[in-house]
Amino acid sequence: MLRVDHLQVRYGAIAALHDVSLNVETGELVALIGLNGAGKSTTLSTIAGNIRPERGSIMFNEQSLIGKSPEAILRLGIAVVPEGRDIFPSLTVEENLRLGAFCRHNRREYRHDLEEIFELFPILQERLHQLGGTLSGGEQQQLAIARSLMAHPKLLMLDEPSLGLAPALVDHIFSLIVTLRSRGVTLLLVEQNVDRTLEIADRVYLLNTGRIELEGSPEQFKSRTTIRDVFLGKGE
Amino acid sequence: MKRSRLAGWLSPYSTIFFLALPMVALTTIVDLFATSLVIRIVTVMFVSMIIVLGMQVFMGNSGILAWAHVGFMGVGAYVSALCSMTPQMKEIAVPQVYPFLLNLHLPFWPSILIGALVAALLALIISYPLMRLSDAAAAITSFALLIIIHTVLVHWDRVTNGPRTLFGVEEYTTLWTSALCAILVLVLAYLFKESSLGLRLRASREDAYAASAAGINITQVRYFSFILSAGIAGFGGGLWAHYITSFTPDAFYMIETFNVLAMLVVGGPLGISGAVIGTALVTIAREGVRAVENMINLNQLLPFEVVGLTEVFLATVLIVCLILRPQGIMGGRELRWKPKNAMQMGNQQASQK
Amino acid sequence: MVAFEFLINAISLGSLYALIALGLVIIFGILKMVNFAYGELIMFGGYVLYLVGSNFRLPWLFVALFAVLGAMIVSYLTELVAFRRVREKSLTALLITSFAVSTLLQNGALLIISPRAKAVVLPNIFSQSITWFGITIPMRNILTISISILMLVGLTLLFRYTILGIALRAAADNFRMTRMLGVPANLVISSAFVLSGMIAGVVSLFWIGRTASVTPNIGLGPLLIAFVATVIGGMQSLMGAVLGGFVYGMIFSFIGVLLPQTLLDYREAFMFLIVILILLWRPEGLVRTRYVQERVG
Numbered sequence: 001m002l003r004v005d006h007l008q009v010r011y012g013a014i015a016a017l018h019d020v021s022l023n024v025e026t027g028e029l030v031a032l033i034g035l036n037g038a039g040k041s042t043t044l045s046t047i048a049g050n051i052r053p054e055r056g057s058i059m060f061n062e063q064s065l066i067g068k069s070p071e072a073i074l075r076l077g078i079a080v081v082p083e084g085r086d087i088f089p090s091l092t093v094e095e096n097l098r099l100g101a102f103c104r105h106n107r108r109e110y111r112h113d114l115e116e117i118f119e120l121f122p123i124l125q126e127r128l129h130q131l132g133g134t135l136s137g138g139e140q141q142q143l144a145i146a147r148s149l150m151a152h153p154k155l156l157m158l159d160e161p162s163l164g165l166a167p168a169l170v171d172h173i174f175s176l177i178v179t180l181r182s183r184g185v186t187l188l189l190v191e192q193n194v195d196r197t198l199e200i201a202d203r204v205y206l207l208n209t210g211r212i213e214l215e216g217s218p219e220q221f222k223s224r225t226t227i228r229d230v231f232l233g234k235g236e
Numbered sequence: 237m238k239r240s241r242l243a244g245w246l247s248p249y250s251t252i253f254f255l256a257l258p259m260v261a262l263t264t265i266v267d268l269f270a271t272s273l274v275i276r277i278v279t280v281m282f283v284s285m286i287i288v289l290g291m292q293v294f295m296g297n298s299g300i301l302a303w304a305h306v307g308f309m310g311v312g313a314y315v316s317a318l319c320s321m322t323p324q325m326k327e328i329a330v331p332q333v334y335p336f337l338l339n340l341h342l343p344f345w346p347s348i349l350i351g352a353l354v355a356a357l358l359a360l361i362i363s364y365p366l367m368r369l370s371d372a373a374a375a376i377t378s379f380a381l382l383i384i385i386h387t388v389l390v391h392w393d394r395v396t397n398g399p400r401t402l403f404g405v406e407e408y409t410t411l412w413t414s415a416l417c418a419i420l421v422l423v424l425a426y427l428f429k430e431s432s433l434g435l436r437l438r439a440s441r442e443d444a445y446a447a448s449a450a451g452i453n454i455t456q457v458r459y460f461s462f463i464l465s466a467g468i469a470g471f472g473g474g475l476w477a478h479y480i481t482s483f484t485p486d487a488f489y490m491i492e493t494f495n496v497l498a499m500l501v502v503g504g505p506l507g508i509s510g511a512v513i514g515t516a517l518v519t520i521a522r523e524g525v526r527a528v529e530n531m532i533n534l535n536q537l538l539p540f541e542v543v544g545l546t547e548v549f550l551a552t553v554l555i556v557c558l559i560l561r562p563q564g565i566m567g568g569r570e571l572r573w574k575p576k577n578a579m580q581m582g583n584q585q586a587s588q589k
Numbered sequence: 590m591v592a593f594e595f596l597i598n599a600i601s602l603g604s605l606y607a608l609i610a611l612g613l614v615i616i617f618g619i620l621k622m623v624n625f626a627y628g629e630l631i632m633f634g635g636y637v638l639y640l641v642g643s644n645f646r647l648p649w650l651f652v653a654l655f656a657v658l659g660a661m662i663v664s665y666l667t668e669l670v671a672f673r674r675v676r677e678k679s680l681t682a683l684l685i686t687s688f689a690v691s692t693l694l695q696n697g698a699l700l701i702i703s704p705r706a707k708a709v710v711l712p713n714i715f716s717q718s719i720t721w722f723g724i725t726i727p728m729r730n731i732l733t734i735s736i737s738i739l740m741l742v743g744l745t746l747l748f749r750y751t752i753l754g755i756a757l758r759a760a761a762d763n764f765r766m767t768r769m770l771g772v773p774a775n776l777v778i779s780s781a782f783v784l785s786g787m788i789a790g791v792v793s794l795f796w797i798g799r800t801a802s803v804t805p806n807i808g809l810g811p812l813l814i815a816f817v818a819t820v821i822g823g824m825q826s827l828m829g830a831v832l833g834g835f836v837y838g839m840i841f842s843f844i845g846v847l848l849p850q851t852l853l854d855y856r857e858a859f860m861f862l863i864v865i866l867i868l869l870w871r872p873e874g875l876v877r878t879r880y881v882q883e884r885v886g
Contacts, residue, residue, distance in 0.1 A: 384865070391858065
């Protein structure tokens with residue numbers, strides 16, 4: 001479904017991504033892990049169309065994404081939930097969701113979509129007419145994910161969804177992600193919470209200072225030495 | 237070895253020579269051969285250069301739009317005029333002038349310097365809190381400041397003669413005065429830019445967070461640069477006042493702001509070469525179009541008076557410049573002599589966006 | 590009775606100022622840019638009134654319609670031709686562009702029409718008054734108040750209930766995220782400019798209506814008013830700007846009668862001093878909105 005090949009991204013003179021290649025097959029839950037500053041968010045931003053890469057290719061269902069605007073990329077079926085949630089604080093929950101459904105033109109479908117969303121995120125139904133800015137961190141995270149789902153994306157990319165949340169909420173978010181996968185949503189998950197991520201992912205990539213260091217199944221990753229080496233700076 | 241070290245040391249300062257020499261050459265030629273109209277144009281151009289360089293000192297290095305800049309020019313103009321005018325003249329020109337101002341009568345250079353000083357002092361007193369504001373808020377606040385200065389100038393009858401013309405200022409500024417002062421300010425602006433203060437300011441422009449993490453006190457650095465920039469504007473205002481000999485507060489408002497911005501942006505706000513070249517180019521363009529305007533009007537080529545063509549032309553040029561090349565003609569680089577085997581004194585490379 | 594007439598006058602000014610502020614803040618909210626050319630949109634409306642009014646025999650309502658449409662089109666064009674291409678660059682570039690567009694339009698009017706003031710034909714109703722229980726109220730004031738209220742209500746409905754309105758508000762909150770949800774950036778911004786132009790057009794009817802003439806620099810006054818009102822009310826919120834404008838208009842009227850003549854001249858400087866103080870001490874404005882967004886510096 002998604003093929004990223006030899007992506008190189010620069011911020012001015014600094015190379016944020018050196019040579020990143022990864023792919024996501026339909027129905028998979030692929031995880032991208034790594035330290036802070038490794039380039040995980042940059043990778044998602046580039047795929048989403050916010051950053052233009054210097055080199056490399058991004059193919060989504062045989063279509064190149066490079067040079068396309070964020071709006072166009074969403075219409076192709078890729079949605080991203082950015083780090084920090086980015087919900088609209090002065091809009092209500094309902095308005096946030098309505099905007100998420102901007103690209104869907106069928107009003108009847110909208111009602112139906114809302115019902116589905118409420119099933120997954122009951123708290124949002126409770127807070128439907130509250131302002132986004134008054135929600136708690138965990139509720140905002142759910143709203144952000146729900147909002148992206150309103151667009152019925154083929155691929156959903158999540159950037160550190162568990163960041164800053166209490167452990168109980170982290171559990172909730174991760175079980176939510178598993179539920180989404182079971183409903184057929186393809187997911188690319190960027191996370192720092194390695195343990196939980198390894199539990200649910202189909203495949204994992206390890207990103208380190210702008211390069212893919214490791215790729216494999218969670219079992220392969222659970223071999224502690226490899227991970228520990230990278231995270232403690234011994235593997236370069 | 238010694239030669240390349242010397243070359244390396246000289247290289248950064250070569251910019252000053254590359255700019256100053258043509259200016260001196262131009263002044264000489266104009267002084268000897270040109271008509272009084274051209275002398276007038278060139279003199280005003282040099283004074284404009286001073287104003288633009290003043291703006292470059294703050295805006296070019298900090299990245300923040302200083303809308304209030306020509307306001308300080310106005311402060312310098314009025315203060316220096318009041319200092320240098322004879323009491324008799326003042327009585328006529330500013331009928332209700334304050335007594336202590338009436339009896340003030342100083343020579344040219346002290347007047348100019350006091351004008352610059354007062355402008356700098358004003359900046360010192362009021363601008364500190366403004367330096368903490370973010371981009372958007374700082375731009376708005378300095379715009380408000382411009383309007384306040386203008387309103388005060390328009391209404392403080394007893395000092396400025398209100399919205400009416402202040403006339404009777406003695407003409408002191410000559411072609412050579414303005415040229416040499418421009419070169420002086422050029423050197424000052426350059427030294428500032430390459431100084432530790434200038435370097436810190438430029439760091440804050442590139443990345444405010446990184447700069448403050450590196451221990452740079454952004455507010456303070458901006459503050460001092462702003463004061464310097466206001467002082468230069470006041471200096472230029474004084475020189476201008478003593479050339480044009482009569483003016484109103486409107487001379488230091490929107491139109492002049494536009495002119496200064498156009499000169500700085502077209503040339504390139506990131507360096508002094510840009511400021512100088514931009515001023516020269518815009519002056520040429522403006523005089524050229526004005527000549528066309530006059531020709532059309534005098535010969536009545538069109539059934540109506542052509543007014544405002546100059547501004548329309550310049551505004552279009554400015555917009556096109558911002559769209560196509562926002563970093564200006566110089567693009568942040570300076571005119572420089574780069575000898576191949578010179579040891580560079582630190583990497584002075586200005587790598588700009 | 591005089592007090593009541595004065596009050597209507599103050600309310601009329603307040604509602605006009607509120608409308609003026611709204612036109613500016615629509616664009617500021619999304620692009621974080623002060624559209625200096627906003628004043629020139631009002632000027633343009635005035636010139637349309639002059640040109641169409643003096644060359645064609647049409648009912649004034651049609652002339653007014655042309656003025657509003659004209660302002661909308663010019664606003665749209667400034668975005669299309671100039672702002673769109675500078676948008677991606679720095680805020681500084683955007684602000685200078687806005688200033689340049691303003692200069693261009695102003696001097697364009699100077700060049701194409703004339704530096705001299707042109708008389709504008711106004712409808713008879715603008716010079717009429719009605720007398721009610723001994724109180725004389727100029728029709729102009731009543732019209733100003735009612736049209737302003739009508740527009741404010743209409744725009745509030747637009748912002749609250751239409752998808753475009755929601756998209757505009759979202760864009761003011763977080764433009765980047767709005768795009769990532771598939772909302773076309775150009776559509777949002779163009780709509781904001783068109784709305785701003787429409788408001789400017791309506792404002793021009795009443796602003797010119799006070800002096801019955803138009804000059805190239807007539808736009809500066811309303812621009813500064815919008816500026817002050819937006820800062821007082823809070824630059825982030827539409828409601829705040831509207832309230833700020835209303836409050837500004839009322840205060841301005843009251844100061845006009847209360848202050849001695851000597852200090853009156855400094856009214857403007859005083860207002861701008863308040864602007865600076867607010868920006869320094871309470872940048873989110875005086876009006877407390879329901880949710881105060883964090884300022885990203």
